[in-house]
Amino acid sequence: MSTQLGFHVDMEKCIGCKACEAACKDFYRLPPEIRWRRVRSFEMGEFPTALRVHLTLACNHCEDPACMKGCPVEAYTKRADGLVIHDPAACIGCQYCTWTCPYGVPQFDPEHGVVSKCNGCYQLVDQGQLPRCVQSCLTGALSFGERAAHEADKRQAVKEAPGFPDPSVTRPATRFAWPRKGPQPERQVRVAPPPAGAERAADAGEVR
Amino acid sequence: MAEWLHEAQYSLVVFTVLIQVTVGALWVLAAADLQLAQAPDAVRARFTRLGSALLVPVAAVGLLFSTTHLGRPLLAIRALRHWESSWMSREIWATGLFFGLIALYTVLWWWRPEAGKARRSIGALGAVVGAATIVTQAMIYLIPGRPMWNHWSTVVLFFGTALTLGPLAVAALHGAVWSGLRSRTRAGDAGPAEAGAVLRTSYRHVGPALLAGSVVYGIGLLARLSHLFGGAAAALATPGAAGKAAVGGETVKTALLLGQQVVAMNSPLLWLEISLAVGVPALLGVALWTLSGQGGSLRSCGQLVAAGLGLALLGNLAGRALFYLSGQPWF
Numbered sequence: 001m002s003t004q005l006g007f008h009v010d011m012e013k014c015i016g017c018k019a020c021e022a023a024c025k026d027f028y029r030l031p032p033e034i035r036w037r038r039v040r041s042f043e044m045g046e047f048p049t050a051l052r053v054h055l056t057l058a059c060n061h062c063e064d065p066a067c068m069k070g071c072p073v074e075a076y077t078k079r080a081d082g083l084v085i086h087d088p089a090a091c092i093g094c095q096y097c098t099w100t101c102p103y104g105v106p107q108f109d110p111e112h113g114v115v116s117k118c119n120g121c122y123q124l125v126d127q128g129q130l131p132r133c134v135q136s137c138l139t140g141a142l143s144f145g146e147r148a149a150h151e152a153d154k155r156q157a158v159k160e161a162p163g164f165p166d167p168s169v170t171r172p173a174t175r176f177a178w179p180r181k182g183p184q185p186e187r188q189v190r191v192a193p194p195p196a197g198a199e200r201a202a203d204a205g206e207v208r
Numbered sequence: 209m210a211e212w213l214h215e216a217q218y219s220l221v222v223f224t225v226l227i228q229v230t231v232g233a234l235w236v237l238a239a240a241d242l243q244l245a246q247a248p249d250a251v252r253a254r255f256t257r258l259g260s261a262l263l264v265p266v267a268a269v270g271l272l273f274s275t276t277h278l279g280r281p282l283l284a285i286r287a288l289r290h291w292e293s294s295w296m297s298r299e300i301w302a303t304g305l306f307f308g309l310i311a312l313y314t315v316l317w318w319w320r321p322e323a324g325k326a327r328r329s330i331g332a333l334g335a336v337v338g339a340a341t342i343v344t345q346a347m348i349y350l351i352p353g354r355p356m357w358n359h360w361s362t363v364v365l366f367f368g369t370a371l372t373l374g375p376l377a378v379a380a381l382h383g384a385v386w387s388g389l390r391s392r393t394r395a396g397d398a399g400p401a402e403a404g405a406v407l408r409t410s411y412r413h414v415g416p417a418l419l420a421g422s423v424v425y426g427i428g429l430l431a432r433l434s435h436l437f438g439g440a441a442a443a444l445a446t447p448g449a450a451g452k453a454a455v456g457g458e459t460v461k462t463a464l465l466l467g468q469q470v471v472a473m474n475s476p477l478l479w480l481e482i483s484l485a486v487g488v489p490a491l492l493g494v495a496l497w498t499l500s501g502q503g504g505s506l507r508s509c510g511q512l513v514a515a516g517l518g519l520a521l522l523g524n525l526a527g528r529a530l531f532y533l534s535g536q537p538w539f
């Protein structure tokens with residue numbers, strides 16, 4: 001069986017706090033305008049069941065990576081475990097991959113004249129650790145591992161997500177669990193169990 | 209302004225347009241050269257040879273601009289590496305080959321004029337490689353990552369530029385040469401009269417070519433606009449698409465809506481493109497054909513061609529800038 005590592009995103013659990021984004025930026029000391037992981041927030045559905053949903057994305061380590069196919073200097077490689085790695089030393093800064101990747105993952109850094117992107121923290125993964133973003137997620141919305149395992153174990157693990165560009169083009173390894181529909185009060189995500197006595201207020205539909 | 213120029217990818221605007229001008233010019237020159245083989249004519253040969261002088265400089269300026277797009281221009285040569293799968297690598301191979309062929313063609317015209325057969329073969333080969341270069345240039349933009357460009361109209365538009373600006377550039381150079389020749393000769397000299405007759409025939413050929421070229425450009429532009437505006441209308445009719453919450457293939461509509469909004473926001477560029485890149489060559493084509501046929505003054509034809517080249521070039525640059533602007537990151 002071929003291996004393909006990738007992320008799983010549970011959009012129900014994600015509260016859009018951007019801790020993942022910050023942890024990645026901090027760990028790799030990225031310049032201000034470069035974000036290897038990005039959290040996008042938008043509206044879904046219609047009033048009165050409209051939802052505010054958050055979509056956290058880094059590289060999808062695609063099975064058919066458009067970045068790699070288009071790069072004229074072969075700066076991209078796909079490892080045996082499925083991670084797609086970009087080599088800044090080989091890059092000439094033509095920025096073609098910033099066009100070919102449908103998910104806007106590779107980003108150009110004018111100061112260094114090259115592109116960079118999420119490499120799945122392969123150095124950590126090789127030591128048996130999880131990527132920084134996954135380690136930092138407060139709600140457990142982000143996980144990382146074998147795509148097939150996500151498909152077998154998660155509440156839901158589908159290829160498409162609201163706002164996510166057509167996955168048929170590059171076959172991303174990222175899988176999603178969709179936000180559950182329903183009125184906002186029932187969707188409050190609690191990081192810690194509510195303090196005793198708060199139960200009744202929540203039951204009565206009070207939201208703070 | 210600097211940021212706008214960067215977003216409009218000014219270096220790629222100049223690069224793609226100038227390479228396309230060169231390819232179109234070589235088509236005209238190589239075709240004239242082939243005709244010369246059938247009906248040798250010393251004056252016509254001189255005009256064609258003079259025309260070949262514009263190929264290398266124009267392409268060289270284009271190539272120079274292409275490197276300013278790179279973050280690390282000194283490593284540009286590495287881009288030849290991935291030709292098996294990257295259209296960008298293929299474009300660089302094709303452009304390099306094309307440049308070599310036009311350089312050789314020019315050298316043969318100026319330093320080995322007697323080697324007509326070799327020169328014509330190189331010219332014809334260059335014309336084919338030039339067409340292939342335009343195809344590779346366009347293929348770069350046929351990518352699902354940027355749905356605004358991912359349409360056949362991109363190929364047609366690139367060819368439209370070559371078909372209008374190429375003949376115009378050659379005709380303008382010929383007109384300038386002729387007026388220079390006329391001002392330097394005294395009354396009674398037969399040279400300018402012969403040259404005038406050749407120039408008149410050349411204008412008569414350029415007229416229909418320009419008209420055809422502007423039809424090609426017009427078809428490309430119309431198709432591109434209907435691609436963007438059709439996608440935008442579909443986005444507004446799809447739940448979530450306008451709010452960036454579409455799913456799967458529907459997200460393409462979100463991208464097209466964004467592209468259409470950029471075109472609407474930069475409508476002066478669109479009007480410049482319609483009037484100058486399509487309108488001017490079309491009108492000029494008709495004017496040249498009638499004027500040169502009815503014995504109109506060569507001087508006014510020459511002035512029209514020179515003005516037309518300037519305006520059409522401006523229209524093409526505006527249109528290409530709009531092309532890049534509309535292909536924004538959309539996700």
Ligand code: SF4
Nearest residue numbers: 059060062066067101
């Ligand atoms: S998400 Fe983009 S950068 Fe990452 S592997 Fe896929 S195509 Fe390449």
Ligand code: SF4
Nearest residue numbers: 071091092094095097
């Ligand atoms: S910017 Fe670098 S990595 Fe991206 S396509 Fe160009 S050379 Fe390859």
